[in-house]
Amino acid sequence: MSGKNDSEFFYPSEEVKAQANVKDYESLYKRSIEDREGFWAERAEDLEWFQKWDKVLDDSNKPFYKWFVGGKTNIVHNAIDRHLKTWRRNKVALIWEGEPGDVRTYSYHALNREVSRFANVLKSMGVKRGEIVTIYMPQVPELPIAMIACAKIGAAHSVVYGGFSHEALSDRINDAQSRVLVTADGGWRRGKITDLKKIANNAMKNSPTIEVCITVKRTEHEVYMENDRDFWYHDLMGLPIASPKCETEVMDAEDMLFILYTSGTTGKPKGVLHTHGGYSVYTSTTHKYVFDIKDEDRWWCAADPGWITGHSYIVYAPLINGSTVMMYEGAPNHPYPNRWWQMIEKYGITILYTSPTAVRGLMRFGDSWSQKHDLSSLRLLGSVGEPINPEAWKWYHKVIGREKCPIMDTWWQTETGGFMITPLPITPLKPGSATKPFFGNEVAVVDDAGNEVKAGEVGKLVLKAPWPGMARTIYGDDERYKEVYWKEFEKQGWYKAGDSARIDEDGYVWVIGRIDDVIKVSGYRLGTAEVESAFVSHSDVAESAAIALPHELKGNCIHVFAILRAGMSGSKELEAELKNHVSEVLGPIAKPEKVIFVDSLPKTRSGKIMRRVLKARALGQDEGDLSTLES
Numbered sequence: 001m002s003g004k005n006d007s008e009f010f011y012p013s014e015e016v017k018a019q020a021n022v023k024d025y026e027s028l029y030k031r032s033i034e035d036r037e038g039f040w041a042e043r044a045e046d047l048e049w050f051q052k053w054d055k056v057l058d059d060s061n062k063p064f065y066k067w068f069v070g071g072k073t074n075i076v077h078n079a080i081d082r083h084l085k086t087w088r089r090n091k092v093a094l095i096w097e098g099e100p101g102d103v104r105t106y107s108y109h110a111l112n113r114e115v116s117r118f119a120n121v122l123k124s125m126g127v128k129r130g131e132i133v134t135i136y137m138p139q140v141p142e143l144p145i146a147m148i149a150c151a152k153i154g155a156a157h158s159v160v161y162g163g164f165s166h167e168a169l170s171d172r173i174n175d176a177q178s179r180v181l182v183t184a185d186g187g188w189r190r191g192k193i194t195d196l197k198k199i200a201n202n203a204m205k206n207s208p209t210i211e212v213c214i215t216v217k218r219t220e221h222e223v224y225m226e227n228d229r230d231f232w233y234h235d236l237m238g239l240p241i242a243s244p245k246c247e248t249e250v251m252d253a254e255d256m257l258f259i260l261y262t263s264g265t266t267g268k269p270k271g272v273l274h275t276h277g278g279y280s281v282y283t284s285t286t287h288k289y290v291f292d293i294k295d296e297d298r299w300w301c302a303a304d305p306g307w308i309t310g311h312s313y314i315v316y317a318p319l320i321n322g323s324t325v326m327m328y329e330g331a332p333n334h335p336y337p338n339r340w341w342q343m344i345e346k347y348g349i350t351i352l353y354t355s356p357t358a359v360r361g362l363m364r365f366g367d368s369w370s371q372k373h374d375l376s377s378l379r380l381l382g383s384v385g386e387p388i389n390p391e392a393w394k395w396y397h398k399v400i401g402r403e404k405c406p407i408m409d410t411w412w413q414t415e416t417g418g419f420m421i422t423p424l425p426i427t428p429l430k431p432g433s434a435t436k437p438f439f440g441n442e443v444a445v446v447d448d449a450g451n452e453v454k455a456g457e458v459g460k461l462v463l464k465a466p467w468p469g470m471a472r473t474i475y476g477d478d479e480r481y482k483e484v485y486w487k488e489f490e491k492q493g494w495y496k497a498g499d500s501a502r503i504d505e506d507g508y509v510w511v512i513g514r515i516d517d518v519i520k521v522s523g524y525r526l527g528t529a530e531v532e533s534a535f536v537s538h539s540d541v542a543e544s545a546a547i548a549l550p551h552e553l554k555g556n557c558i559h560v561f562a563i564l565r566a567g568m569s570g571s572k573e574l575e576a577e578l579k580n581h582v583s584e585v586l587g588p589i590a591k592p593e594k595v596i597f598v599d600s601l602p603k604t605r606s607g608k609i610m611r612r613v614l615k616a617r618a619l620g621q622d623e624g625d626l627s628t629l630e631s
């Protein structure tokens with residue numbers, strides 16, 4: 001079974017090829033597979049270490065791989081400190097534009113000063129090495145500053161996306177046992193204030209471990225501040241303790257840098273754990289090779305720093321590579337759908353990295369909004385988060401990239417830390433395919449028994465070899481880490497991605513989507529179990545099942561089948577109420593598209609809901625094998 005786009009190629013221009021950091025994929029790939037440790041050791045040599053590693057890869061306790069064992073480093077040393085010794089001290093590190101149009105810029109020198117000051121503030125609040133600070137913020141410069149400040153003093157951060165509800169925030173604070181929360185009074189989104197402090201205040205009611213909450217003043221609306229617990233960021237930064245000098249803590253390569261919660265197959269979000277050493281090497285190498293980073297670039301990853309894309313490619317990788325990073329607070333279409341194009345022109349952005357959902361959303365407004373602007377500074381484009389449909393790919397390529405900017409469709413996950421399957425600028429592209437594995441990675445599509453399927457056939461995507469940016473565990477739950485990613489192909493020692501995919505005759509990988517109980521809505525990752533438990537927390541609902549259905553803009557949307565409690569009956573009003581309830585419990589991204597009231601749900605004899613049957617029914621497709629269905 002092959003796709004209809006399999007033979008359609010887009011070739012890079014001679015100009016793109018001439019300036020590419022990597023000129024020959026095949027030979028470097030071969031080398032990286034034949035001598036994986038040698039390849040990664042060389043990449044690690046590009047960074048500075050306080051002490052060199054003794055061993056590149058320790059695989060003595062699989063699947064708990066360790067990289068650069070014995071090495072001493074701190075990601076902040078490479079992301080900031082080392083640049084201060086060079087001309088880059090004066091280079092613009094961060095250009096930030098707020099939704100209302102306010103602008104702030106930081107040189108590497110200034111970024112270091114702000115990070116150091118806040119690091120000293122955190123220290124004065126008793127923050128210690130290894131402790132996890134929770135950060136719940138809008139897209140303002142203080143967000144990366146707070147993240148980097150934690151890393152600098154050896155604390156770990158847990159950033160909770162600013163669109164999450166108080167319950168989601170509180171669950172994450174409790175799992176991480178955070179003592180300190182950094183937040184903001186609010187942020188701007190489509191001209192409105194998102195009331196983050198109010199949500200944080202509600203979350204703290206159920207999070208008794210929080211002793212200190214530091215709040216950045218952004219929107220300046222009235223917020224409740226509790227005596228002895230709440231402090232304004234600007235007040236603390238004005239005190240003598242906020243000195244601009246702060247030593248960067250010496251860390252082991254394998255010390256925790258951050259945890260980031262992501263949805264999985266059970267209701268409880270997983271704190272995916274990344275470390276200082278391997279993550280520094282992996283993210284900076286992927287960024288440099290895939291996006292061909294040059295000192296002249298102005299790099300814009302238009303994700304939210306609250307997700308892995310922002311962690312790896314707004315904050316850490318670009319700073320390690322000494323790039324100028326663009327960051328924008330608000331919505332792409334506010335006040336008009338030319339907002340992004342206007343900023344690309346204004347700041348001379350050279351590389352734009354975004355999601356298919358954003359591309360489809362902007363495509364909807366037609367070509368004229370981008371044509372009002374000079375986008376000739378762009379030389380590369382990127383896509384991440386979900387498969388990009390060829391129609392959106394072609395629009396992005398033609399209208400935004402004026403047919404001269406190759407699109408780097410990067411497949412990866414919170415757990416992988418960085419790009420795993422991706423083109424390079426020199427790769428002939430096929431719209432909708434993430435193309436080939438990045439250096440050091442071996443990828444396969446297999447059946448349930450682990451046999452590689454034939455070219456063009458759909459199977460499970462697995463990663464056959466470890467890589468430095470891989471998650472080390474799920475925070476506090478090693479067993480779950482083994483169970484979720486490594487158990488199914490334990491014999492072979494492969495990592496199961498949870499995606500289905502096919503590899504075509506040319507060796508190009510086409511990722512199809514999740515095959516577990518994870519739903520990707522607008523590129524955001526949600527668990528069916530999370531949505532279902534939000535549903536049954538409503539007093540009218542007895543049981544529910546959430547499924548993903550295709551959606552033109554969002555990629556997927558959520559449909560929920562709900563059984564009501566005895567005596568209750570479904571209505572339009574109740575549907576609206578339930579949708580709002582989920583939005584409140586989990587956050588607006590989880591709001592279902594549709595609620596369908598039913599009397600029963602298809603289940604296996606062991607009582608598991610057969611979501612695939614619901615999905616087939618909803619799509620009017622064959623329901624497949626029903627032999628295990630409860631009669």
Ligand code: PRX
Pocket residue numbers: 262308309383384385386387388409410411412413414415434497498499511512513514520523524525
């Ligand atoms: O299903 C794949 C999809 O996003 C999942 C990972 O989600 P998350 O951990 O939130 O990380 C998103 C950003 C890295 C994957 O299992 N996905 C991500 N990138 C792509 C993709 N699907 C197809 N093509 C991609 N380029």
